[in-house]
Amino acid sequence: PMEPPVGGDHNPVWQNCNGDVYTAPIENEHAVHALEHGAVWVTYNAKAAKADVAALAEKVRRTPYTLMSPVADQKDPIMLSAWAHQRSVSGAKDPNVDKFLAEFVQGAQTPEPGAACTGGVDR
Template sequence: MASKSQSAERKARIEEMRRAERARERRNRIITITASAVVVVALVGFGGYILNKESDKKEQQQAAAKAPIKDEKSWDVKKLGRNHVTEPVKYPMTPPVGGDHNQVWMNCQGDVYKEPVPDVNAVHSLEHGAVWVTYNDKASDADVKTLGEKVEKTPYSLMSPVKEQPGAIMLSAWGKQVSVESAGDPRVDQFLTKYVQGAQTPEPGAACTGGMGAQ
């Protein structure tokens, strides 16, 4: 009788252990499924946040591209001409925003020139949709550095000094120009957003490399 009793107890313990094991497995599965669900929800939420952020950024850029720029000047470039010439051109504004120009453009793939560049070549870059950032002695070294770093990150832009210009810092596109006093002026980013390969571009998509480099 003792042997049968011990055998029954042993079977009961084994069955209890099996039940406990099954219970642990169920708990582990629940924990794993719950953790996976939390991760998925977090990833979906993060992905949605990124998409919304990118969408907001795109909307802001589109709004900036449409908004008028304070104190911006515009010219009827049809009256300025777009012929290729070999001789110097006397432009009616400094820096020029359009007109006849040399057949070779200044490289404008974020190129920062430490010395003045020929107007007739820079104007050709504007025809390709570039924004030309210029400065004179009134601009601080810090502003020049900040602008240079911004231009280097901006395809279809170039930068150079223009001593004779009236404003400390000026941004020019084909037929468009604005003057600012500091690199921190919000119109700098607004002008770049609006006119780099903007609607004013006579030859959108034309090259900004393979032209004239640093002198």
Template sequence: MSFDHRTPMDQTRGTDRARDRRNRVVAIGLSAVVVAGLLGFGTYMLLEKSEAKENDGASRAQDGKQTEQTEQERKKLAAEPIADERTWDAKTLTRHHVGTDVKYPMKPPVGGNHNPAWLNCDGVVYEKAVPDVNAVHALEHGAVWVTHNGKASPDDIGRLASRVRSTPFSLMSPYEGQAGAIMLSAWGKQVTVDGADDPRVARFFARYVQGAQTPEPGAPCTGGIDG
């Protein structure tokens, strides 16, 4: 038979010390788990950021490549001839701001005196005829104006409208009295096309949307009037 010669107080102190040791061991173990978790999470986040950075860089490179290809295609189209295109000498197209109607020698007009307010032309398709004097001001800012006289097919009108809506510095409207079913105008330039799939449409847009013929490059196509 063995006897514990410690007093009750000594026994209590021993129990407390043992409990303290156990608590320290548990605390140390938990701390190790937390540290390991934090290290693992940190490593995961670093990998995620690295991968995201790589993906973002690849995306920018791809976007840059696509932009470069698109610009190359635009330049190629702009260099191709536009059959039956009409040209007016820019020196004969006056550019004064007037508050009255102007009698233009061509329909639709491709330049001349015009209203101080330009027609909004940031890819806008007008369902009704627009004032010549405001549309000419839009041409002065580098816009291409697509017009139709009611003889074009609904399919052609719909596809041309889609092109205009996706092209800043362009507008489209009906125009009674023009010679062709579909006509494209820029400042000093004009052509009649056979339909929306006529290759001259893409060439005209590529060459004259904010093209070299623009009298006021950098001028806006927003902030004007809506017909």
């Protein structure tokens, strides 16, 4: 019931999530499948500071099992989502960004640990 979603029905094809940064919205159903593979989805809306978006994009590009995209109708400017988990952060320097990534990238919540983050949808 949350936006972006953190589980539920999803497309059989996952969104590529090997540090992939998307500048346009992606389909929730593909992203949720990536979460099932153990990815963390970094999302932002128009209220997010451009500097934070750029810094987070660099972090995502360096982190396997992550992806990033805009989500216009989410409640907070920057959000982090994993399978069954979500939190808002104040910006790229918020210490909770690294904590969330450390806990949930291929974390214990992952329904399909080790599943691919490449070979899926790339746009």
